[in-house]
Amino acid sequence: MPDTQTNQHPVVTREIIDMAGRTVVVPTRINCFLGAAPYTKVLGYMVAPELLIDGPVPGPAAEQRYIRPESGKIRVPKGSRKGLGIAAETRQRRGPDLAAIMSLEPAFALLKGNARTDRSKASKYEEVGLPVIYVDLDEIDNYPAAIEFLGQLVGYEERANAMAARGRQILAAVDAAVGSLPESRKARVYYAESDDGLVTEYDLSLHADAIVRAGAKLVHEGLQTTHMGLEQLTFDQVRAYNPDFILTQSATFAAMAYADPGWQQIRAVAEGKILVAPQTPYAWFDRPPAATRLIGISWLAARLYPDLYPIDLKQELRELHKLFLGIDVADADLDEWLR
Numbered sequence: 001m002p003d004t005q006t007n008q009h010p011v012v013t014r015e016i017i018d019m020a021g022r023t024v025v026v027p028t029r030i031n032c033f034l035g036a037a038p039y040t041k042v043l044g045y046m047v048a049p050e051l052l053i054d055g056p057v058p059g060p061a062a063e064q065r066y067i068r069p070e071s072g073k074i075r076v077p078k079g080s081r082k083g084l085g086i087a088a089e090t091r092q093r094r095g096p097d098l099a100a101i102m103s104l105e106p107a108f109a110l111l112k113g114n115a116r117t118d119r120s121k122a123s124k125y126e127e128v129g130l131p132v133i134y135v136d137l138d139e140i141d142n143y144p145a146a147i148e149f150l151g152q153l154v155g156y157e158e159r160a161n162a163m164a165a166r167g168r169q170i171l172a173a174v175d176a177a178v179g180s181l182p183e184s185r186k187a188r189v190y191y192a193e194s195d196d197g198l199v200t201e202y203d204l205s206l207h208a209d210a211i212v213r214a215g216a217k218l219v220h221e222g223l224q225t226t227h228m229g230l231e232q233l234t235f236d237q238v239r240a241y242n243p244d245f246i247l248t249q250s251a252t253f254a255a256m257a258y259a260d261p262g263w264q265q266i267r268a269v270a271e272g273k274i275l276v277a278p279q280t281p282y283a284w285f286d287r288p289p290a291a292t293r294l295i296g297i298s299w300l301a302a303r304l305y306p307d308l309y310p311i312d313l314k315q316e317l318r319e320l321h322k323l324f325l326g327i328d329v330a331d332a333d334l335d336e337w338l339r
Contacts, residue, residue, distance in 0.1 A: 019149055020134035021115050030107045030154045032074045036096070036125065038288035039137045040110040045071060045282070046291060046324050047150045047160050053106060056281040065333075066280040068326035076100045098128050106130060110150070112137045140213055143291045144168045163324055167294045171213075174301045177309040178215030186217035187304040190243035190268065193230060193286070195252040197238065197263070201229045207286045210293035211247060214300035215308075219243050235262060242267050245304065246274045249283055275303050278337060280325060295320045299337070313338060 012028040034053045035041030044052040045068075055071035077100050109125040113134035122132040133153070135146045144164035151160020191211060193199040201208040203218035207229040211218060219241040220231065239262075246268040248254055254274045257263035264270055277284045277296055284296030298320065302313045314334045321329045 016133070016153060018133045019136040019146065020113050020117060020119075022134065024108070024131050024133055026131055026133070026153075027107045032104055032106050033154065034101055034106045034109045034125075034130070036109040036111050036132075037121075039112045039290050040135060042282045042288060042290035042292055043135065043137065043146060043150060044110060046163065047147060048154045048156045049326065051154055053101065053104060063281075065330070066325075066327060070326070074104060077103055096124075098124065098130075102128055102130065108133045110135060114138060137291065140209055140293060140297075141171065143294060144171075147291065166320070166323055167291075170294050170298050173311075174214060174297055174309065178301055178305050181215055181308075183217060186215060188219050188241075188244045189216040189304070190219050190238060190241055190246045192246050192248040192250065192253050192257075195250050195256070197246075197248070197250075197253045197257060198233050198235060199230050200233055201231060201286075205229050207289055209289065210285050210297050211300065214297045215304055216245075216247070216300065239266055244268060244273065247277065247285070247300065248274060249277050249279065249285065249287070251276050275300070276337075278333075280321060280327070280329070292324065295324060 013025050014028050015023055015025055018024055030048075030051060032051050032053055033044065033048075035044040041052070041054075045055055049055055049068055049071035050073065052071070053074045054076055055074075056067055057072065076097060108131040109122075111121060111132055111134050113119065114136040117134060119132075119134075122134075125132050135149055136142045137146050144167040147160050147164045147167065148157075151157045151164075189211060191200050191208060193201065200220050201218070202220055202222040202224050203212060204222065205224035207224070208218055220233070225231065244267060246257070246266075254276050257266075257269050257274060258272075268274060277299070280292075280295075282288075282290060282292045284292055284299065295317070298311070298316055299313065301309045302311055302316070317334055317337060318329055321327050
């Protein structure tokens with residue numbers, strides 16, 4: 001293996017082929033790495049939280065009990081800009097604090113991509129000498145292979161292989177149960193993304209892939225108009241859709257809808273069929289649409305079609321959180337998710 005000399009010590013390196021087919025030189029021993037996009041930060045947290053720079057921090061959507069204890073040990077030094085590229089680019093439109101990142105000597109920056117990906121986002125990392133590795137997360141079916149790839153790369157093969165096997169099992173079981181349902185038998189679902197319930201996604205949006213994969217027929221049909229999605233509707237449009245179920249990641253919206261006379265006119269609300277997907281600590285469906293969707297797909301299929309996908313959902317969620325997210329979920333939380 002070649003040696004790369006730094007000012008501090010020699011680093012033994014190796015060549016790997018990433019999921020975009022590129023040859024990349026990385027250290028043989030991975031001390032830490034950067035999840036350089038929301039998708040890859042979640043993947044890194046699932047596979048190797050001990051090595052991930054800036055794991056999740058408790059906040060309104062991620063309470064302490066959902067964060068695995070081995071996460072968050074590697075932080076950007078104090079005095080640098082708060083957060084990394086993810087927070088800066090999505091909220092403040094500022095680039096990542098590369099100097100602070102590089103002071104931690106990360107082995108690589110992990111980006112989502114494959115052979116068809118525009119690689120311009122890699123340049124800012126490569127310009128400061130940080131190798132970029134692409135992992136293919138474009139399709140839900142790619143998640144298990146991406147998990148295996150990262151596990152092998154960072155030396156967490158056993159953990160990653162177990163996750164990948166379970167992910168494939170979930171997708172196969174859900175497909176067998178609801179994948180061939182005729183349109184007339186599918187549950188009609190409205191996806192309420194905002195606290196007022198009036199922001200949603202088209203059924204062909206990348207942000208809705210996991211919902212459709214679970215067998216839902218999204219009532220708002222069409223192609224997304226922007227990469228971010230977040231389509232604005234009026235209440236009259238939602239009322240006209242009159243869905244069988246409403247899926248949301250906002251408990252605030254659910255409480256409001258159940259208390260509001262207008263929303264009570266909608267079938268899903270009147271029948272108590274608002275499904276609130278939690279974040280533990282990352283979302284099960286979207287924002288970002290990451291590999292934690294494997295949990296969401298199983299949960300939603302079981303909620304929509306308990307006769308076709310008759311699993312012990314409480315036990316399923318307990319096991320998936322232990323395997324994918326490294327936490328023991330309390331019975332009270334499990335009961336709430338199934339309420």
